[in-house]
Structure formats: structure tokens, C-alpha cells
Amino acid sequence: MAKVYRVNVKTKAIGQEEIKEEYRLLGGRSLISKVLTDEVDPTCDPLGAGNKLIICTSLFAGTTVPAAHRLSVGGKSPLTGGIKEANSGGTAATYLARHNIKMIILEDLPVGDDWQLLKIGKDGTPELVPAADCAGLNNYALVEKLKERYGEAISVISIGTAGEMQYRNSTLQIIDAATGYPSRAAARGGLGSVMGSKKIKAVVIEKSASPHTFQYADKERYEAVRKKFVDITINNEGMTWLREIGTPAITDITGSTAILPFRNFSGRFNDKVGSIGAEEFLAKLKANGGKSGEPCQTGCVIHCSNRYNDANGEYLTSGLEYETIALCGSNCDIADLDAIARIDRLCDDFGIDTIETGVTIGVCMEAGKIPWGDGEAAAGLIEEMKAGSELGKILGQGALATGRALGVKRIPTVKGQAMAGYEPRNLKGTGVTYATSPMGADHTAGLTLEAPLDPLSPLGQAAVSSMLQPMFATADSLMCLFAWFSAASPETMPELMAGIYGGEWDFNKVIDVGRQSVLREKAFNTAAGFTAEDDRLPEFFLTERSPATGAVFDIKPLEIDGVLDY
Amino acid sequence: MIVNFNRTVPVLFGPGAALRTGLKVKQLGVKKVLCVYDQGVKSAGIADKIVDNLKAAGIQVVIYDGVEVDPPDTNINNAAEMANTENVDGIVGVGGGSTMDTAKAINVLLTNPPPISRYYVGSGNEMKPGKVLVLLPTTAGTGSEVTPISVVSDTATHSKKGVIGPTATATLAIVDPELLVELPPKITAATGMDAFSHAVEALTSEGMNPMSDVLAEKAVELITQNLLKAVKDGSDLNARTNMSFASLIAGFAFTDSLTHWGHAIAHTIGAQFHIPHGVGCAVALPAVVEYVADAVPEKVWRVALAMGLSLPEDMPPLELGAAVAEAIRNLNRDVGIPSLKEFKVEEASLEQLPGAVLADDCAMFGPKRASAGQVLSMLKKAYEY
Numbered sequence: 001m002a003k004v005y006r007v008n009v010k011t012k013a014i015g016q017e018e019i020k021e022e023y024r025l026l027g028g029r030s031l032i033s034k035v036l037t038d039e040v041d042p043t044c045d046p047l048g049a050g051n052k053l054i055i056c057t058s059l060f061a062g063t064t065v066p067a068a069h070r071l072s073v074g075g076k077s078p079l080t081g082g083i084k085e086a087n088s089g090g091t092a093a094t095y096l097a098r099h100n101i102k103m104i105i106l107e108d109l110p111v112g113d114d115w116q117l118l119k120i121g122k123d124g125t126p127e128l129v130p131a132a133d134c135a136g137l138n139n140y141a142l143v144e145k146l147k148e149r150y151g152e153a154i155s156v157i158s159i160g161t162a163g164e165m166q167y168r169n170s171t172l173q174i175i176d177a178a179t180g181y182p183s184r185a186a187a188r189g190g191l192g193s194v195m196g197s198k199k200i201k202a203v204v205i206e207k208s209a210s211p212h213t214f215q216y217a218d219k220e221r222y223e224a225v226r227k228k229f230v231d232i233t234i235n236n237e238g239m240t241w242l243r244e245i246g247t248p249a250i251t252d253i254t255g256s257t258a259i260l261p262f263r264n265f266s267g268r269f270n271d272k273v274g275s276i277g278a279e280e281f282l283a284k285l286k287a288n289g290g291k292s293g294e295p296c297q298t299g300c301v302i303h304c305s306n307r308y309n310d311a312n313g314e315y316l317t318s319g320l321e322y323e324t325i326a327l328c329g330s331n332c333d334i335a336d337l338d339a340i341a342r343i344d345r346l347c348d349d350f351g352i353d354t355i356e357t358g359v360t361i362g363v364c365m366e367a368g369k370i371p372w373g374d375g376e377a378a379a380g381l382i383e384e385m386k387a388g389s390e391l392g393k394i395l396g397q398g399a400l401a402t403g404r405a406l407g408v409k410r411i412p413t414v415k416g417q418a419m420a421g422y423e424p425r426n427l428k429g430t431g432v433t434y435a436t437s438p439m440g441a442d443h444t445a446g447l448t449l450e451a452p453l454d455p456l457s458p459l460g461q462a463a464v465s466s467m468l469q470p471m472f473a474t475a476d477s478l479m480c481l482f483a484w485f486s487a488a489s490p491e492t493m494p495e496l497m498a499g500i501y502g503g504e505w506d507f508n509k510v511i512d513v514g515r516q517s518v519l520r521e522k523a524f525n526t527a528a529g530f531t532a533e534d535d536r537l538p539e540f541f542l543t544e545r546s547p548a549t550g551a552v553f554d555i556k557p558l559e560i561d562g563v564l565d566y
Numbered sequence: 567m568i569v570n571f572n573r574t575v576p577v578l579f580g581p582g583a584a585l586r587t588g589l590k591v592k593q594l595g596v597k598k599v600l601c602v603y604d605q606g607v608k609s610a611g612i613a614d615k616i617v618d619n620l621k622a623a624g625i626q627v628v629i630y631d632g633v634e635v636d637p638p639d640t641n642i643n644n645a646a647e648m649a650n651t652e653n654v655d656g657i658v659g660v661g662g663g664s665t666m667d668t669a670k671a672i673n674v675l676l677t678n679p680p681p682i683s684r685y686y687v688g689s690g691n692e693m694k695p696g697k698v699l700v701l702l703p704t705t706a707g708t709g710s711e712v713t714p715i716s717v718v719s720d721t722a723t724h725s726k727k728g729v730i731g732p733t734a735t736a737t738l739a740i741v742d743p744e745l746l747v748e749l750p751p752k753i754t755a756a757t758g759m760d761a762f763s764h765a766v767e768a769l770t771s772e773g774m775n776p777m778s779d780v781l782a783e784k785a786v787e788l789i790t791q792n793l794l795k796a797v798k799d800g801s802d803l804n805a806r807t808n809m810s811f812a813s814l815i816a817g818f819a820f821t822d823s824l825t826h827w828g829h830a831i832a833h834t835i836g837a838q839f840h841i842p843h844g845v846g847c848a849v850a851l852p853a854v855v856e857y858v859a860d861a862v863p864e865k866v867w868r869v870a871l872a873m874g875l876s877l878p879e880d881m882p883p884l885e886l887g888a889a890v891a892e893a894i895r896n897l898n899r900d901v902g903i904p905s906l907k908e909f910k911v912e913e914a915s916l917e918q919l920p921g922a923v924l925a926d927d928c929a930m931f932g933p934k935r936a937s938a939g940q941v942l943s944m945l946k947k948a949y950e951y
Contacts, residue, residue: 254623258589269588269622456586547621550585550742 002062002102005126007118009198010049010108014126020103025501027059030477030517031103032074032085035521042528046078047166047189053106055157055203057088059478059513062097062214063500066230067300067483069093071157071174077189079168079356080415080440081396082525085306086191087444087476089182089296089319090174091307092538095155095205099124100212105529110199115164117202119150122209128439131201136161138349138386139173139182146204147180158182158202160351163192163390167396169356170196173348176318179307182316187353188442189417189449190398206437214500224500232487233301238488242304243293247322249283250421250449254326258548259427259455261331262374264362265412267425272335276325284337289313302482308341323443326421327358332365332378339375346382346500352396357382359399359418367406377558410540415440415530422447424537425546425553427455432465432555435535436563437520444481446472456551462559469564473514515566522564532561569775573818574732576740577739579811581803584702584742587616587658588623594655594698594737598626600649602669603660604633607704608749615732616660616702619893628652630672633661635720636726636836637668642682643792646675656698656737660745662757663708663717665841666701670716670734673699679731682718686727687927693733703737704745706796706809707757707844709764709817711739726833741814743806751797755901756844758793758809762897763828763847764816770858770865772933779868782819786872788812790897797901826932827853827923831944834922839911849901852891853947859887861934866890873897895951906951914946 001017008014026034032054042049053075060068071093077084090215096102101122106118116128116136134142134551138160146156155175161174162170170192216222235238239555241249254260255273262270274280285292288309296305296319310316320341328347329340347354361378364370370377384392392407403411412419417440425430429448437445453460475484494505525534578586591599599620603613608631620627630645649657649672657676659669660853671682673696678684684691701711714735720727746754765785768778788808795805831854832846861865863883868889870877877889907913920938923929923945929936936944 256592269624271622271624383910545582545585547585547619550580550582 003124004103005101006105006107007126007128008115009110009200009267010109012128014128025059025154025513026477027057027061027102028070028072028087029085029473029479030513032072033093033517033520033524035103035105036074036076036083037524040076042076042524046076046081047420049109051076051194053194053198054103055271056103057093060500061093062100062212063216064299065226065479065496066233067297067302067480069097069297069299070480071186071431073186073191074173075191075194076528077191079190082415082528082530083438083521084191085439085476086186086188086522087310088174088184088186089179089480091155091284092157092174092205094298095207098211099205099209105204106190106195106200107475109197113199115199115201117204118200120203120205122206135164139351141347142202143175143182147203150204150206152180155205156182156202157164159192160349162351162396163196163388163398166196166199167352167385168193168401169352169360169396169398171353174544177297178305178306179315179318181318181479183348183370184296185348185353186447187355189439190298192351216500217502218499225495225499229487229492229496230301232492236486239302239482239505242302244293245282246304248320248325249278251324251325251330252277253449254422255330257426258546259423259449259457260326261419261421261423263333264366264410265419265423267423267544267548269548270330270333270334273330275335276329276337276340282529294318294409297480300480300483302480302486304482310341311338314560316476317348320344323421324354324358327355328361328378331358331362334375334378335373336375337503343375343379343382346379347444350382350386352382352385355394355420356398356418359412360402363399363403363411364395364406364410365552366410367408369406376399378408391410402551406556411538413441414537415420415534417441422449423543423546426549428458428553428555429453429455429461429464430565431537431541431553432461432560435537436465437469437558438518438525439471444472444476445469454559456549458554461555462563466563469518470511470515470566473517474511475514477513477517491511509517518564519566532557535560569634570822571777571821573712575736575739575870577654577712577741579741579814581744581807582742583716583740584616584745585619585701585881586789587702587740588619588621588625589619590738590740591625591656591658591698591700592623593668594656594700596625598628598652598654598697599656599658600630600643600652600654600659600707601660602630602633602665604665605631607661607665609852612648612704613744615661616658620658627853628654633665633668633701634829635664637664637671638719639682639723640721641724642668642671642675642718643680646672646680649676656700658700660702661711662703662706666703666708666710667716667718669699669701670736671729673697674716674729674733682729683720683722683727683871685846686718686720687730694729696733700738700740700762701738702742702745703810703813705749705753705757706746706806706813707760707805709761709788709813709820711736711741712814713821726837736858739814741810743803746806746810747801747803749800751800751902755793755797755903756842756848756950758789758796758844759848759903760844761816762789762793762811762814763832763851764820764825765789765812766851766869767825767828768816768819768823769869770855770862770933771823771826771931773931775822776867778819778823781815782823783868783872785812785816785819787874790873793897794900824931825928826854827857827929827936827944829928830923830926831948833926833928835906839906839909841906841909848898849948850944851905852894852951853944855894856887856891856947857936857940857944858933859883859890870944893925906948911949913946916942919945
């Protein structure tokens with residue numbers, strides 16, 4: 001049975017448990033929701049002793065399924081006040097799985113101000129290590145220091161100084177497989193601040209000296225379907241854009257349909273979309289020696305990541321994703337990929353969510369704090385956060401707090417979390433997902449970009465969001481979302497589950513993993529005090545027409561209220 | 567009976583729909599568009615909004631703003647020459663019937679050699695498919711946004727000619743009632759009665775098309791209920807929306823069932839006395855309904871029901887026709903449609919018109935034939951009421 005480490009940061013006691021039998025068929029998002037339901041009072045202070053930070057692997061971690069190793073982090077969100085699971089690629093889940101560690105739970109609050117590392121040794125032994133010399137470092141310098149100390153063969157899950165300062169937009173960063181830099185983020189919901197509240201600067205995982213061998217329930221059955229799964233993934237022509245370009249390719253699609261946010265979700269077309277589109281992105285990579293088609297984790301056959309160099313050919317950032325381009329770029333009318341990449345690097349290094357940050361900057365621009373399109377000024381706002389100035393501290397509380405402080409009427413958040421890179425009036429199904437997901441406005445909870453519906457019509461949007469949310473929650477419980485969407489089907493997934501974990505599965509049973517998770521999350525939020533009124537988009541989306549389409553968000557509350565009634 | 571259901575134009579409908587013009591045009595693969603409108607639409611500020619919307623979507627825009635009422639063939643030839651020089655790959659027409667007819671005819675000449683007269687009905691010249699044609703009506707009347715007809719004023723013969731077929735049909739209609747809120751009451755009334763005539767004539771033509779019938783009935787009902795409201799208060803968006811919808815479905819209705827005596831008369835008196843088309847239709851219609859009542863009493867009965875009239879079920883056809891005709895005249899009076907007399911037409915001059923009425927294409931589609939004397943009788947009833 002896989003191991004669970006339970007770390008009490010107050011007593012510094014580390015307990016080792018076997019994963020409970022009832023958790024055996026849970027992983028990632030579904031395991032997070034179960035553990036939080038079982039162990040955390042929904043009314044607790046997210047930055048108090050009652051909250052826990054759960055770090056766990058996906059259900060397929062340890063197997064040879066492509067892109068199986070996803071790391072999930074969870075807790076009560078300081079940003080939304082509700083349940084939160086954020087996940088990421090990178091090397092950490094692979095390293096944990098090789099130690100046969102399924103979950104780490106950080107509990108309580110420490111006495112005093114001493115920072116610690118949680119180190120998992122080569123033999124899998126966990127230990128709290130004093131980390132006074134690491135405090136105050138941001139992620140890139142921190143990882144460099146840790147590699148100097150522990151060698152290259154480590155994975156790191158860390159917070160930057162944003163997490164130390166308990167900013168509600170702070171992330172946990174994870175080392176990227178292709179570049180070795182801390183550029184992958186469990187970004188949403190401010191969980192970096194939860195780790196910060198527990199004064200754990202990083203989890204350092206040394207490479208296992210004797211890697212755990214996964215015990216398949218039926219190896220033969222598994223291998224047969226795994227081969228099929230890999231074949232489908234590799235040959236899925238619908239996904240080749242992910243390898244050739246990566247998620248920045250989405251900019252072209254959303255830019256041409258006014259789904260791409262522009263100037264704080266104005267609903268207008270971005271007239272400079274060509275400057276941040278796929279063609280320009282690839283041209284920049286080529287000109288500066290960057291690269292697309294990179295893997296963020298070992299064992300991936302999709303390779304959607306990238307390495308982005310500056311004009312001098314020096315590494316600037318990696319994993320520059322669509323959401324960052326959409327929100328730190330288009331939403332702020334910043335039409336310069338180099339400037340966006342610099343912001344991405346600042347965010348990864350400091351440890352803040354690029355989505356929350358992009359929306360926060362957009363709100364500041366709407367307030368007239370800095371001009372639209374000014375990449376330098378946008379980076380300056382991040383520097384304010386780093387410096388901890390009065391404005392910086394407000395910015396660090398996210399877009400809603402910033403917008404309120406600056407008197408902005410149009411603040412594109414749900415449950416206190418900033419919207420991702422999709423204008424909900426022009427992609428209404430995703431608007432429904434923003435409204436109803438227990439996670440707050442979140443695209444990975446049920447993005448409807450590929451749904452065969454008119455995205456501007458209300459018709460079918462609630463139903464498609466309702467259908468997709470359990471599927472996305474299942475994907476986030478099992479593996480990488482892109483791997484799921486490359487090859488998951490009623491033919492492959494039940495066989496994979498049966499081959500790996502035994503038992504008989506059908507597709508509905510697989511999706512039930514996510515469905516039950518969403519229901520637990522909703523119940524957690526209800527217990528935390530959320531009501532139907534929290535499942536609403538900001539009013540301006542209902543009353544202001546998108547100038548590019550004439551659309552308003554017109555899905556009726558009655559429909560929205562039934563979306564998660566399974 | 568075997569009938570055609572030929573309604574083929576996709577429609578984007580609703581308040582604010584015009585804001586989606588750029589997106590739709592782009593999605594239709596157009597990069598450079600000829601935007602066609604008249605000075606009225608420009609001075610109302612509508613044209614600039616559409617042009618800006620197209621540009622915001624990244625579309626290059628070439629402008630033709632020289633549309634005239636009853637568009638002459640020469641204008642169309644000139645505009646098409648410009649469009650071809652500019653190498654546009656689509657047309658957006660914003661305006662009333664004349665603008666939409668102009669846009670349709672220009673579209674013919676984007677892919678077919680000029681002049682437009684080569685393609686008049688009966689010429690026998692085939693037309694290749696046109697380019698992308700998007701039409702936005704700024705009146706609720708003509709239905710041209712969904713019909714396959716462009717009416718052109720031929721300067722050589724001083725007559726109206728039709729260009730008919732898929733090339734003269736929109737790729738997409740965008741019907742936005744908000745474009746109508748500034749439309750003056752007189753034009754609202756006249757165009758609204760044009761739509762009413764489309765519906766009543768489609769319902770009573772010899773087309774006998776069940777799909778057209780239900781659309782026409784609904785159009786009659788909506789216009790009866792909403793035209794006066796739209797005339798009295800142009801900013802009544804609910805009334806405008808109902809009128810735009812009625813006009814649209816009446817356009818669909820007469821695409822398959824066609825109009826008949828009312829339009830034959832309207833075309834004739836329009837050409838002779840320069841009476842707006844909608845007014846011509848409105849003044850002709852009551853007499854036409856009376857005339858055809860014995861041929862299609864059940865259809866006239868459906869008009870009566872759609873207008874909300876309470877009539878005895880066993881009413882003889884002629885009395886039924888008279889009752890419905892009177893109801894239509896009342897509607898005309900309510901919305902301020904003047905009679906021919908009020909247009910200073912000499913009653914005696916009507917005597918010369920029946921020949922032209924009988925020669926009009928629409929005269930073919932009535933549910934019963936008419937002699938010159940019977941046509942004159944209809945004309946006289948339109949003279950004063």
C-alpha cells in the first residue's frame with residue numbers, strides 16, 4: 001500500500017500511515033476533496049491551525065500510463081474561502097511515486113517564526129530541516145540553492161516570498177522536467193500562502209534509491225490497453241497542435257471569436273492579437289533559440305510545454321501557457337510576448353498565479369493606476385507585491401480585493417477567484433463552469449471550447465458544463481488533462497482502471513470518481529457558508545453587451561442552480 | 567399537393583445582433599468587404615457602427631454609400647466595378663429594401679460579367695454563385711434579407727426588373743430590431759404595411775404552401791398587434807422586435823407562396839405616381855382581399871382570425887372579404903397611411919393603369935384571374951377610403 005506522511009508543523013512530528021482502503025481508488029482532485037471532507041472543518045480559517053495542506057499524486061502516478069504523474073495540492077482556499085485543489089505537472093509526482101508516497105499532509109501552525117524544509121531522503125525518509133537560509137528566496141534562487149545542497153537529482157515543491165507573505169494569490173511551484181526550473185505551478189486559490197502559514201518553504205524530494213515498482217492488478221490486461229492508449233494519444237491528429245505549438249495556439253482560436261479577454265474582459269476583439277498569436281510565438285521561439293514540444297514530466301508523449309528565451313537567447317521562462325498570454329497579455333492589452341514572458345518569469349519566481357495576477361493588473365489598468373498595454377508598469381506592480389508596499393499587499397490579495405480597494409466596478413471573479421482566459425459572454429458554457437465550479441472561476445473545471453454548441457447561444461450550455469465538470473474532475477484525479485483528452489474513452493479508461501486497480505469498470509464508473517469529488521466539494525462549500533448566490537457571474541456580464549458579439553451572459557439562475565445536481 | 571420549402575437564408579435575430587456582424591463576416595471567411603448603405607442610414611449613425619464593428623473584427627472595409635430609392639441599374643454597375651477593382655470577397659448591405667436590393671445585385675456582378683441587365687428575369691443568362699452577402703435590414707417591411715429577389719430600376723426602359731436566384735440571396739441575414747428605433751413613424755407605417763401585405767398575399771396566393779401559411783398568419787397577428795405601437799413610439803423595442811420578426815417571417819412566407827394582385831398594383835402605382843412601395847401595398851390590399859375572398863374564403867378567414875376579428879363563422883365569402891378589407895383599412899387609418907387621393911393622384915388617371923397591373927409579374931400568382939375592369943375596380947377602391 002502507498003504511504004501517507006502526516007507532518008505536524010507545530011510538534012514537528014512526522015507520522016507515516018498506509019493509504020486508507022477507502023482512498024485507494026482516489027487520487028489528485030478526488031483524493032483532496034475526500035481528505036478535506038474527512039479532516040478539515042469547512043468553517044476554519046484558511047491560514048489558521050485548522051486548515052491542512054494536502055499534497056498528493058494522481059491516481060495513475062507510478063504507472064507507465066503516459067503523462068500519468070500529476071501533482072495535486074489542496075486545502076481550504078484563502079482566496080475563495082471554499083475548497084481548493086490546484087494541480088500541476090513537473091517532476092514532483094514522479095519522484096513521490098517512486099518513493100511510493102501517495103500523499104503528504106501538513107497540519108497545524110508552528111510556534112515561532114522558523115522556516116523548515118520537508119525533505120524526503122533517497123530512502124524515502126521524511127525529515128524537517130531548518131531553512132532559515134532559504135527564507136526570503138524566490139523560487140529560482142531557492143531551487144538553485146537546494147540543488148547545490150542536495151544535488152541535481154531532486155524535485156522541489158516550493159513557495160516564493162509571495163507564499164511567505166501569505167498572499168492569497170500565491171502558488172506552489174514545481175520543477176519542470178525539461179528545463180529543471182521551478183516553472184510549473186499549482187497556481188490557483190492561493191495555496192502557497194497555506195504552505196507559508198505552516199512555515200514550510202519547500203518539499204524537497206530526493207530521487208529514490210530503490211524506485212518502487214507499481215503493483216498492477218492485472219498486468220496483462222493493463223499492458224494491452226496501455227499500448228492502445230499510447231497509440232491513440234500519439235496518433236490523435238486533433239492534438240498535434242499541442243506538440244507543435246502548445247497551449248499558446250489557443251490564442252488564435254479565442255482571438256478570432258472575442259473569447260480571448262481583452263482590456264479587463266471588455267468583450268471587445270483584441271486588435272493586436274497577431275502580436276501574441278501562435279505564429280508570433282513560434283517565430284519568437286525560433287529567433288531566440290527557444291523550443292516548443294517540451295515535456296513537463298517524464299513519460300509524457302504529448303510534450304505541450306516550451307522554453308522561452310529572451311532576445312539575447314538567454315533562458316527567460318518555461319511553460320509559457322495560453323492562460324498567461326491571455327490574462328497577463330491580452331487582458332492587459334500587452335501585445336508583446338517578451339514582456340508577457342518576463343511577467344510569467346516574475347510570477348513563477350515570486351510564486352503567484354499568472355491568471356489571478358493578469359486579472360489583477362487588468363483591474364488596475366481599468367482603475368487608471370497604470371496605462372493599458374504597459375508591460376513595464378505591469379511588471380512594476382509585481383515588484384510592488386514583492387516589496388510588500390501598501391499597494392503591493394493589496395494586489396497580493398487578488399483581483400477582487402484589488403478591484404474593491406480601487407473602486408473598480410467590473411471585477412471578473414467568481415467566489416473571489418479571477419476568471420481564466422475565456423470571456424464568459426462569448427463562451428457561455430465556460431461561464432456556467434465559472435459560476436458553478438466549487439473551485440471558483442476556473443477553466444480546468446470544465447472548459448467548453450470544444451463543445452459542439454454555438455458558444456454565444458444559451459442553448460445547452462448548462463447541460464454541457466454539467467456533463468463536463470465530472471469529466472474534468474476525473475481527469476484531474478487520474479492524470480494530465482491533455483493526456484486524458486487525447487485518448488480517454490469508454491474503450492480505454494475502464495480497461496486502464498481494471499488493469500491497474502482491479503475490479504470491473506465502465507465509463508460511468510470512471511467518471512463517477514470526478515462526479516463524487518465535485519459533490520463533496522460542493523458540500524464542503526455549503527458547509528463553509530456558500531449559497532446559490534455565490535454561483536453567479538458578476539453583474540456586468542449579465543447587463544453589458546460584449547461589443548464584439550452583442551452577447552450578454554443570459555443563462556438563467558434556475559438552470560445554473562441545477563448544474564451540479566447529479 | 568407537392569410544395570417547396572425554400573427558406574434557405576440563415577438568420578441571426580435579436581436586439582444587439584448587429585454587434586455580431588464582424589464576427590460572422592469573419593467566420594464566413596471574408597477579409598475585405600464592400601459595405602453598402604445610403605445617406606439616411608449614414609446620418610442615423612448606423613452605418614458607422616457597422617463599419618467600426620467590421621473593422622474591430624479585423625475586416626477591411628470598402629464603402630459604397632450611394633444607394634438610391636428604387637436603385638437604378640447604372641448605380642449597381644458602377645458600385646460593382648468599384649467592388650471588383652477593390653477585390654472584395656464579400657458584401658455587407660445595411661438598410662432598407664433599396665439597399666438590400668443594391669447589395670444583392672452588386673453581388674451578382676462580383677462573379678458574373680456586367681451589366682446587371684444581363685440577369686433580369688427572363689434573360690435566360692445563368693448566374694454563377696456570388697460571394698458572401700450579409701444583409702442587415704433597417705426597416706421592418708421588405709423581407710429582402712431572406713428573399714431571393716433583387717428589384718432593379720432599369721434606366722433604359724424605366725421599368726422595374728427582377729434579378730432572382732441564389733446569387734441574389736443573402737448568405738446570412740442579421741436582423742437587429744435596435745437598428746429601427748430611430749426610423750420615422752411614416753416609414754415605420756409604410757414598411758410595416760409592406761410586410762403585412764407580404765403576409766396576407768402569401769396566405770391568399772395560389773401557392774397554397776402550408777409552411778408559408780403558418781408563417782404568414784403569425785406575421786399578420788404580430789403586425790396587427792405591434793405596428794401601431796411602433797409607429798407611436800419608435801423606441802418601443804418590444805414592438806420593434808415583433809415587427810422585425812413579423813417582417814422576417816413574412817419574407818420567408820412569400821419566398822415560397824409569392825405575392826399577387828396587391829403587389830402588382832403597388833408596383834404599378836409606385837412607378838406611375840412615385841408612391842412609396844409600402845403605401846402602395848397598403849392602399850391596394852383591402853380591395854384585393856375583397857376581390858379574392860370568394861376564391862380562397864378559408865384563407866381570408868385565417869387572415870381575419872390572425873387579425874383578431876370576431877366574425878360569424880357562417881359569414882358568406884363576400885361579406886367576409888368586405889369585413890377583413892375594412893379591418894385592414896382601419897389599420898391603415900390608425901397608422902396614418904394616406905389614400906391615393908391624399909397623394910394628389912387624379913382619379914381619372916387610374917383608367918390607364920390596369921394594363922400595367924396585369925403585365926406585372928406578381929399578377930400571375932393571384933388565386934383567381936382579373937379582367938382589366940376588375941383591376942380598375944380594385945384601383946378605385948384604393949383611391950379613397
